[in-house]
Amino acid sequence: DGGITQSPKYLFRKEGQNVTLSCEQNLNHDAMYWYRQDPGQGLRLIYYSQIVNDFQKGDIAEGYSVSREKKESFPLTVTSAQKNPTAFYLCASTRGATNEKLFFGSGTQLSVL
Amino acid sequence: AQSVTQPDIHITVSEGASLELRCNYSYGATPYLFWYVQSPGQGLQLLLKYFSGDTLVQGIKGFEAEFKRSQSSFNLRKPSVHWSDAAEYFCAVGAHNDYKLSFGAGTTVTVRA
Numbered sequence: 507d508g509g510i511t512q513s514p515k516y517l518f519r520k521e522g523q524n525v526t527l528s529c530e531q532n533l534n535h536d537a538m539y540w541y542r543q544d545p546g547q548g549l550r551l552i553y554y555s556q557i558v559n560d561f562q563k564g565d566i567a568e569g570y571s572v573s574r575e576k577k578e579s580f581p582l583t584v585t586s587a588q589k590n591p592t593a594f595y596l597c598a599s600t601r602g603a604t605n606e607k608l609f610f611g612s613g614t615q616l617s618v619l
Numbered sequence: 620a621q622s623v624t625q626p627d628i629h630i631t632v633s634e635g636a637s638l639e640l641r642c643n644y645s646y647g648a649t650p651y652l653f654w655y656v657q658s659p660g661q662g663l664q665l666l667l668k669y670f671s672g673d674t675l676v677q678g679i680k681g682f683e684a685e686f687k688r689s690q691s692s693f694n695l696r697k698p699s700v701h702w703s704d705a706a707e708y709f710c711a712v713g714a715h716n717d718y719k720l721s722f723g724a725g726t727t728v729t730v731r732a
């Protein structure tokens with residue numbers, strides 16, 4: 507079955523540590539996205555990528571970095587510069603570079619130790 | 620700038636009763652409107668979308684939504700809810716052929732027996 511796989515489901519970060527969240531899709535989708543979800547705030551866009559080796563900042567990119575070396579993969583690194591990283595992180599993809607229908611992974615809950 | 624308001628943070632409804640979730644948007648041009656549903660600890664799933672044409676759109680799981688331009692609204696309805704409809708519901712707005720979506724803060728639906 508095609509879909510988006512996010513791992514791990516739960517992740518803990520120590521102070522000053524960088525952590526990387528994995529996102530893999532086998533839908534052959536061109537565009538991939540990272541959203542951050544906080545209770546009562548909906549989803550906010552961190553980064554998006556429309557093609558391999560290219561990505562753009564979203565609304566809240568500070569303290570985060572991404573790479574898109576393969577079409578299937580779009581990992582997100584939460585750096586030590588992100589002072590409030592505790593949140594639910596969602597990866598999504600779309601067939602084209604449009605918002606017509608987002609397919610979401612099941613998310614990663616990141617917490618700070 | 621585009622934005623979405625979901626006035627109700629939490630709604631409790633009895634099983635078998637009707638459900639209506641409100642969504643108001645702010646957008647300068649013709650909006651593309653979406654409703655997504657999220658089960659606890661999971662990603663989001665598209666329920667329905669409106670791009671143009673008939674202002675009453677049908678979606679999955681027996682949901683429908685009506686676009687009212689004069690009221691800048693896109694309310695979601697279901698005639699008879701099932702216990703499995705307990706979830707968080709997000710309204711979103713975007714532009715045609717654009718990557719970006721603006722999500723509302725979400726409405727949590729609790730279904731009582």
